[in-house]
Amino acid sequence: MGKVIAIANQKGGVGKTTTSINLSASFSVLEHPTLLIDADPQANASSGLGVDPQEVTSSIYEVMIGEASIRETIQKTNVPNLDILPAHIDLVGAELELVNFEERNHLMRRILEEVRNDYEYIVIDCAPSLGLITVNALTAADSVLIPVQCEYFALEGLGKLLNTIKIVQTNMNADLCIEGILLTMYDNRLRLSNQVLEDVRKHFKNFVFNTVIYRNVRLSEAPSFQKPVLMYEATSKGAVNYLNLAREIIQKQQKN
Amino acid sequence: MGKVIAIANQKGGVGKTTTSINLSASFSVLEHPTLLIDADPQANASSGLGVDPQEVTSSIYEVMIGEASIRETIQKTNVPNLDILPAHIDLVGAELELVNFEERNHLMRRILEEVRNDYEYIVIDCAPSLGLITVNALTAADSVLIPVQCEYFALEGLGKLLNTIKIVQTNMNADLCIEGILLTMYDNRLRLSNQVLEDVRKHFKNFVFNTVIYRNVRLSEAPSFQKPVLMYEATSKGAVNYLNLAREIIQKQQKN
Ligand SMILES: Nc1ncnc2c1ncn2[C@@H]1O[C@H](COP(=O)(O)OP(=O)(O)OP(=O)(O)O)[C@@H](O)[C@H]1O
Ligand SMILES: Nc1ncnc2c1ncn2[C@@H]1O[C@H](COP(=O)(O)OP(=O)(O)OP(=O)(O)O)[C@@H](O)[C@H]1O
Numbered sequence: 067m068g069k070v071i072a073i074a075n076q077k078g079g080v081g082k083t084t085t086s087i088n089l090s091a092s093f094s095v096l097e098h099p100t101l102l103i104d105a106d107p108q109a110n111a112s113s114g115l116g117v118d119p120q121e122v123t124s125s126i127y128e129v130m131i132g133e134a135s136i137r138e139t140i141q142k143t144n145v146p147n148l149d150i151l152p153a154h155i156d157l158v159g160a161e162l163e164l165v166n167f168e169e170r171n172h173l174m175r176r177i178l179e180e181v182r183n184d185y186e187y188i189v190i191d192c193a194p195s196l197g198l199i200t201v202n203a204l205t206a207a208d209s210v211l212i213p214v215q216c217e218y219f220a221l222e223g224l225g226k227l228l229n230t231i232k233i234v235q236t237n238m239n240a241d242l243c244i245e246g247i248l249l250t251m252y253d254n255r256l257r258l259s260n261q262v263l264e265d266v267r268k269h270f271k272n273f274v275f276n277t278v279i280y281r282n283v284r285l286s287e288a289p290s291f292q293k294p295v296l297m298y299e300a301t302s303k304g305a306v307n308y309l310n311l312a313r314e315i316i317q318k319q320q321k322n
Numbered sequence: 323m324g325k326v327i328a329i330a331n332q333k334g335g336v337g338k339t340t341t342s343i344n345l346s347a348s349f350s351v352l353e354h355p356t357l358l359i360d361a362d363p364q365a366n367a368s369s370g371l372g373v374d375p376q377e378v379t380s381s382i383y384e385v386m387i388g389e390a391s392i393r394e395t396i397q398k399t400n401v402p403n404l405d406i407l408p409a410h411i412d413l414v415g416a417e418l419e420l421v422n423f424e425e426r427n428h429l430m431r432r433i434l435e436e437v438r439n440d441y442e443y444i445v446i447d448c449a450p451s452l453g454l455i456t457v458n459a460l461t462a463a464d465s466v467l468i469p470v471q472c473e474y475f476a477l478e479g480l481g482k483l484l485n486t487i488k489i490v491q492t493n494m495n496a497d498l499c500i501e502g503i504l505l506t507m508y509d510n511r512l513r514l515s516n517q518v519l520e521d522v523r524k525h526f527k528n529f530v531f532n533t534v535i536y537r538n539v540r541l542s543e544a545p546s547f548q549k550p551v552l553m554y555e556a557t558s559k560g561a562v563n564y565l566n567l568a569r570e571i572i573q574k575q576q577k578n
């Protein structure tokens with residue numbers, strides 16, 4: 067049974083897509099078959115792994131409303147052991163249409179039933195919002211990984227996100243747990259960065275991953291070559307950080 | 323008649339709020355009375371200017387649905403000539419409720435009629451989405467300023483945003499024009515940053531502001547002191563950049 071991890075935070079630009087792409091690629095390089103689901107209409111995860119938007123005939127949206135089969139929509143990527151269920155930029159208006167569906171919060175959970183046993187990890191990249199598609203991802207997930215940029219504004223929204231997770235746990239998915247809080251774009255030369263790291267560790271204690279993702283330009287260059295950073299520059303700090311994150315998650319899972 | 327400028331881009335973390343706060347503060351320091359509207363439920367612009375979320379009894383949302391008056395909701399800030407219409411973190415669910423209103427795209431435009439003559443500039447900070455509240459802001463605006471981070475993913479969403487602007491121009495607001503594309507978090511030491519700057523200038527020519535906002539840690543520190551960067555460190559590169567941006571916009575307006 068594949069473990070489903072949603073990567074979510076309504077604050078924009080905190081590293082959700084960068085984490086989704088590079089964590090998935092790290093799982094697959096460690097020989098754990100992985101599916102990356104792009105649940106963000108911006109379709110950054112899709113393009114960052116080389117999916118050609120012109121060739122996407124159906125996306126996660128068509129699968130959720132029953133107009134396409136999940137197996138036909140999943141594509142292979144240029145990374146061994148890594149498949150993707152792409153998004154499409156036209157998904158942007160979809161959220162309003164889903165509102166009218168019966169069981170509208172469970173649509174994603176239902177479509178994943180069919181493929182959960184084909185993968186060991188299923189990673190869902192969410193949009194910067196707490197709308198219906200993100201609620202669907204939290205309802206489908208076993209756990210949620212929360213990227214937090216080492217910046218002041220990033221701390222502000224955490225309370226609201228944790229509230230939303232509680233609501234989902236109470237009403238839709240009692241088994242949802244917090245995989246962890248991941249500090250991203252950390253720059254040890256900046257006072258602000260160190261302050262945020264300290265505050266988050268003090269406040270959220272064991273929920274915070276030991277692995278910290280450093281600010282590293284290779285992480286932001288890699289998507290322009292349609293590759294995860296492991297395939298772009300395997301010895302970069304960014305590649306090492308995400309590989310360590312994957313190991314930390316795998317080890318924690320094996321312990322339990 | 324105040325000029326209404328919406329700060330919009332559905333890509334997250336590109337500097338919408340940082341631009342909203344610091345451009346507004348620059349207008350007000352140059353003695354142009356300014357109103358900042360926080361149309362993002364994250365309420366970052368509100369907190370970045372010292373609004374205490376506990377004290378916000380009504381926000382832009384209550385005003386839009388007619389439950390509060392705009393004049394009672396507007397607050398003074400600690401910056402002379404700068405007022406704010408705050409957001410509230412509970413606005414997050416509001417978007418779905420607005421769907422049922424008659425004229426749901428014009429609610430914000432209508433509420434601004436009452437105060438437009440009290441200010442020379444009205445700046446609207448939008449959420450990272452192209453949902454109903456952002457469409458409201460574009461319908462209420464005279465122009466839209468588009469912050470673009472000097473990163474690869476930031477280029478991807480521009481096409482979709484320009485499409486949405488065209489739709490608003492055709493259906494809701496024929497006078498909406500593009501104030502300009504603003505390059506943000508530029509780091510002249512990085513190849514990627516220079517590549518994005520070149521690509522955007524080549525592609526969007528005169529739409530791109532001459533002023534570029536450099537990556538500058540003072541910009542990300544200032545909100546933790548509830549001040550615009552001009553009041554935090556007036557000689558910093560970030561403060562100078564945003565003052566130049568305000569002058570560039572004012573000069574362009576005076577020429578026309
Ligand atoms: N550790 C890092 N070091 C340097 N750059 C990074 C790092 N993580 C992410 N970035 C860059 O920062 C930008 C924002 O990251 P990303 O797009 O992954 O965030 P996001 O949370 O998915 O954004 P959105 O809210 O729009 O979905 C991207 O351009 C990305 O390349
Ligand atoms: N020029 C800059 N130099 C350094 N840091 C910056 C700069 N501009 C913005 N930042 C920081 O980058 C982060 C993202 O900026 P900001 O929150 O303004 O973006 P946004 O587009 O409003 O995000 P969202 O999509 O969540 O609304 C913030 O922590 C901010 O302090």
Ligand SMILES: [Mg+2]
Nearest residue numbers: 082083106110
């Ligand atoms: Mg993303």
Ligand SMILES: [Mg+2]
Nearest residue numbers: 338339362366
């Ligand atoms: Mg913002």
